[in-house]
């Protein structure tokens with residue numbers, strides 16, 4: 190059974206070194222988190238699994254790592270300068286700021302409906318329609334919100350609300366030694382734009398033909414108005430994005446194929462299908478570039494079903510926005526006129542010789558939301574026969590931060606510790622991932638600790654291993670005890686068979 194509350198996860202994550210609040214020593218920096226010794230392994234393993242499945246195991250993909258600092262024109266023509274904003278509202282009394290839709294969601298039943306009624310919105314339960322109506326008449330809406338007694342979640346008292354306004358979420362920064370009007374750029378708010386502006390570079394350097402995709406994993410930055418829910422909504426996060434380029438007309442079929450592929454992949458990371466709802470995003474909620482979007486909503490503890498990945502059919506909007514010669518390309522999407530681009534982002538039809546702009550299918554997943562989901566799904570509380578409670582993280586083996594712990598039964602006996610250290614080195618050389626030499630505390634405590642961090646196997650080196658069994662025999666020489674995390678069963682395995690034994694089970 191997965192974790193029941195977010196608090197359980199936050200506490201385990203900190204206690205065992207998965208995730209710490211960012212800049213903790215100085216009181217924390219809101220919306221940032223640091224991945225500790227085990228968190229970095231888990232996150233790297235998740236990213237490696239994604240890269241393996243989406244780049245190495247397919248024949249129609251290439252990888253990319255584009256820069257985080259981004260030219261302002263990239264984010265102007267992508268539409269981010271004009272539209273990448275959330276509605277922000279202030280309470281004059283408490284001086285607290287909120288994202289308008291989050292604020293409305295947190296009100297008691299009937300409150301949002303009263304605001305809707307005052308503004309003439311008929312579908313009161315349609316939050317996006319209500320937000321759109323509020324943003325269209327911010328002054329009147331502020332009055333309506335005061336009249337409806339919209340409360341401040343911080344203190345539960347009715348607020349004195351300012352007219353809401355759009356707040357651009359991009360981090361702007363100066364680039365170079367002179368901080369003048371023209372020397373600014375942005376930290377990218379998504380990795381996708383780096384892919385679009387490299388479309389021609391990749392095409393020319395790899396001789397790819399449609400359909401093909403470009404995959405990228407990397408940091409993205411968004412100045413979220415209210416970062417919250419642990420690593421679910423943060424200001425600095427990582428994305429795993431694919432931009433898959435297809436011929437117009439085949440886009441709907443590819444969209445479905447990617448939906449299936451992505452659900453299958455999440456399942457292979459340990460998230461059962463029934464824990465993920467596919468939301469076919471209603472037309473009125475679609476982003477301006479989207480023809481259709483499926484949101485994969487994972488059932489997070491405390492939060493319920495929330496987005497872990499979006500899979501959008503972005504039409505020819507992106508390449509169409511960044512291409513030169515837009516007028517000759519018969520674009521289907523509505524784009525901003527672009528006199529600055531220096532390259533034609535189009536392909537030529539082999540038969541008709543006509544140039545056209547590919548459509549894009551974009552599966553865009555959050556690494557941090559993925560880590561949170563995998564952690565939550567793996568979290569298991571068990572009652573043992575002894576009555577004791579055991580917490581165990583039942584990660585899929587390929588995701589486990591530590592694959593094997595090698596434990597010497599006696600830590601002051603050179604023969605045993607030396608044997609265990611050699612064994613650790615041998616196992617580390619197999620390329621399974623992290624293998625840990627562990628000689629802290631007694632064996633029972635070591636097992637418990639490794640259960641709690643999800644180590645699939647503990648290997649114990651004892652007197653039998655070094656040929657000094659109590660009964661005087663050397664029958665068990667060069668064998669070790671292997672303990673399985675999930676079953677807690679222990680098995681005696683010959684050291685010469687250990688590599689194959691573990692490789693088979695950790696695959």
Ligand SMILES: Nc1ncnc2c1ncn2[C@@H]1O[C@H](COP(=O)(O)OP(=O)(O)OP(=O)(O)O)[C@@H](O)[C@H]1O
Nearest residue numbers: 413421422423426496497498499553554555557558
């Ligand atoms: N602030 C954030 N913190 C952590 N992950 C994020 C954040 N914003 C987006 N992501 C991740 O990036 C993915 C793709 O980004 P996208 O722009 O589609 O998100 P979004 O629709 O803006 O998310 P939301 O509606 O939750 O703000 C999301 O599915 C999510 O996994």
